[in-house]
Amino acid sequence: MFSEFFQFTFSGITLGAIYALVALGFTLIYNASHVINFAQGEFLMIGGMGTVVLMDAGVPIYFAIPLAIAMAGVAGILLHRLAIAPAKNADVVTLIIITIGASIFLRGLAQVFWGKEYHALPNFSATESISLGGATLLTQSLWILGIAAVLVTALGLFFTRTALGKALLATSMNKDAASLMGIKTSAILMMAFGISAVIGAAAGVIVAPITLTSYDIGIMLGLKGFIAAAIGGLGSSTGAILGGLLLGLAEAYTAGYISSDYKDAVPFVIILAILFFLPNGLLGSRAVERV
Amino acid sequence: MKRTLKQLAAGAVTALGLTLATVPAQAADTIRIGSFLSVTGPASFLGDPELKTLELYIDKINERGGVLGKQLELVHYDDAGDASKARTFANRLLRQDRVDLIVGGSTTGATMAAVPLIQQAGVPFISLAGAETITTPVKKWVFKTPQSDRQAARRILMDMKERGFTKIGLISGTGGFGASGRNVTKEEAGNFGIEIVADETYNPKDTDTTAQLTRIRNTDGVQAILNFDFGQGPAIVTRNYAQLGIEIPFYQSHGVASDSFLELAGDAAEGLRLPASALLVADKLPESDPQYEVLNRYKSDYESRYNESVSTFGAYAYDGLQLAVQAINMAGGTDKAKVRDALESIDGAVGVTGTYRMSAEDHMGLDAESFRILQVEDGDWALTE
Incomplete structure (x- = not known):
């Protein structure tokens, strides 16, 4: 029975690591603007599909990956310049709706130019899975967790130790005051979109060996990532990781011990419970409304 | 610039639509095969090889002198995977183009949307979609070529x-x-x-x-x-x-x-x-296999004309067209009731998907084998x- 428990746990970790990495991408833009960027899933798609398309064109994988990630970064900056910046005085809800529109647009472009086929990327390690206590764990899950940990540390340092990071937090707290202090708030936001896109695209490449990739992979991953981010507390990177793992484990245990039919209801039950008991998520800052 | 391009495109589309619509009215002494397929849209992986197959074999049949001395003519519309468009196009095929027979319907949705109109008009219809509901229960004018799940x-x-x-x-x-x-x-x-x-x-x-x-x-x-x-x-x-x-x-x-x-x-x-x-x-079958020749001929015909590999979906259209031609030959003309009866009596037509044995109870005609x-x-x- 223990091997069964291990296997469900490993499944949960695999799923959770993916959700966590996606959830991380939401934190930066949220911290800069309180906008939840629903095009985050599409950045993932650009990372994964971009790599596939470049590899099909004959680019070796170690060039294709950075190129695809850079492409997503440009897409992120363009998204800000062409869609978010022109609506600068709009309120947050309007901006969120704009990102939904942008996600549909990006998905459409990918469908037309990159096709609708599913593709697989090779594993990063030569050994595909390792055996532990009668259960198997994909080595790619370890890669995902490792890179997520590196990103969390890097984001943490960025927000607390660099002027840019502090400027970004200042912008989110009070845009007018920040700009009076000499912070170019528009440039800060643009940067936040660019970096988020890069994080998203990197996540898209790393998870592609497990999830496969296609033009519409961003819908499901983006949604699950958002739920993970909301569980953990929007804006907190450690919370994003916790939320992702919690969600993944809950799904795997439900599928394993209760019934796979109920598995898809789990995220919604968790998010309802979280919103009810901990409206700011597990690690979210206790927001104080300034009057 | 943008606007003119757009207008040009719109003009071209209208012109195309007009030609498609007017051609059948001029040509009176042909056998008109109507078709609506999902050539674009989410089901294009079905409709695209299906249309290519129909065009390829209608050309080939016409080169050999047609059917019963008449040329075949394809009247085709792209439903883009949209069932309501399929219904509109089926209506147009029946009322305006007055086709003799319909081979089409890439998806179950498109097929089922067109079925009531076709049943009412009384035109033989060979569907290329998979679901069992298309031919179960048996509908008088509706046949299909793919197996059900x-x-x-x-x-x-x-x-x-x-x-x-x-x-x-x-x-x-x-x-x-x-x-x-x-x-x-x-x-x-x-x-x-x-x-x-x-x-x-x-x-x-x-x-x-x-x-x-x-x-x-x-x-x-x-x-x-x-x-x-x-x-x-x-x-x-x-x-x-x-x-x-x-x-x-x-x-x-x-x-x-x-x-x-x-x-x-x-x-x-x-x-x-x-x-x-x-x-x-196809290439690994023993030559003694009853389907060997049909399969390999279809494969080489398709691959040499289009330079892409054959798909089983295109094969449904191949079988649909062959069944239609055989039924018209058996009926000795395009009288709709006779063609329908002929379709129902086909027993042992070797196609790409399988060997068809139609009957009054079975309008699909393939078994699990x-x-x-x-x-x-x-x-x-x-x-x-």
């Missing part, structure tokens, strides 16, 4: 029975195809003395199914596992299967019988079995017989 389930269960399995695990997607496959498998299993002891599902968008597979593996007495679904889900299930190192035999459905599945699943697919059209192994059981060996399909 019931035949696929039967073929799999038949193979399991031959290998002596009596207890199996089932894992299926919750999408339309997977859910329907799960139902027919559960309905049919008893007829083959097979018991489904584990029954798991997953969402078609899921990225990991190891929990479900672990549950099936740990169920007492499971001798084989069947995954009934199409799309990327089965590729993930197959990869998880290999990851968990499950040793018992693994089956997939006809839904993934294509080379792209082999690419997605990679080494993990090694050894699994599935029911598929003989077209996938029209599927071949293939096994993946060294990253390629191999026949199991």
Whole structure:
């Protein structure tokens, strides 16, 4: 029975690591603007599909990956310049709706130019899975967790130790005051979109060996990532990781011990419970409304 | 500049539409084959090879002098996978173009939207879509060429029975195809003395199914596992299967019988079995096989004309057109009632998908044996017989 428990746990970790990495991408833009960027899933798609398309064109994988990630970064900056910046005085809800529109647009472009086929990327390690206590764990899950940990540390340092990071937090707290202090708030936001896109695209490449990739992979991953981010507390990177793992484990245990039919209801039950008991998520800052 | 381009495009589209609509009115002494297919849109992987096949063979038949001395003429509309458009186009084919017969309907939705109009107008209709509801219960004017998922389930269960399995695990997607496959498998299993002891599902968008597979593996007495679904889900299930190192035999459905599945699943697919059209192994069949010649001729005709590999979907259109031509020949003309009766009496027409034996009770005419059981060996399909 223990091997069964291990296997469900490993499944949960695999799923959770993916959700966590996606959830991380939401934190930066949220911290800069309180906008939840629903095009985050599409950045993932650009990372994964971009790599596939470049590899099909004959680019070796170690060039294709950075190129695809850079492409997503440009897409992120363009998204800000062409869609978010022109609506600068709009309120947050309007901006969120704009990102939904942008996600549909990006998905459409990918469908037309990159096709609708599913593709697989090779594993990063030569050994595909390792055996532990009668259960198997994909080595790619370890890669995902490792890179997520590196990103969390890097984001943490960025927000607390660099002027840019502090400027970004200042912008989110009070845009007018920040700009009076000499912070170019528009440039800060643009940067936040660019970096988020890069994080998203990197996540898209790393998870592609497990999830496969296609033009519409961003819908499901983006949604699950958002739920993970909301569980953990929007804006907190450690919370994003916790939320992702919690969600993944809950799904795997439900599928394993209760019934796979109920598995898809789990995220919604968790998010309802979280919103009810901990409206700011597990690690979210206790927001104080300034009057 | 942008605007003029747009206007030009719009003009071109209108002009095309006009030519399409006016051509049949001028040509009186031809046999008019109507068609509506999903050439663009989400089901374009069906409609595109289907239209190419129809065009290819109508050209070939006309070069050889046509049917009963008359040239064939294709009147085609693209429904883009939209059932309401399919209904509109079916209406136009029936009322305006006054076609003699319809071969088309790439998807079940498009087909079923057109069926009531066609039944009312009384025009023979050969559908290229899969669902069982199209010909069950039998509709007077409606026929179809692809097998239903019931035949696929039967073929799999038949193979399991031959290998002596009596207890199996089932894992299926919750999408339309997977859910329907799960139902027919559960309905049919008893007829083959097979018991489904584990029954798991997953969402078609899921990225990991190891929990479900672990549950099936740990169920007492499971001798084989069947995954009934199409799309990327089965590729993930197959990869998880290999990851968990499950040793018992693994089956997939006809839904993934294509080379792209082999690419997605990679080494993990090694050894699994599935029911598929003989077209996938056309070059590996013995020459004595009754379908050998038809299969290889279609494959080489299609591949030399379009420079892309044949698909089983295009084959449905090939069979549909051949059945139509045979029925018109048998009826000695295009009298709709006679052609319909002739279609119903076709007994033993060797097509690409299988050998058709129509009857008043069966307007599809294929049995489970029209599927071949293939096994993946060294990253390629191999026949199991």
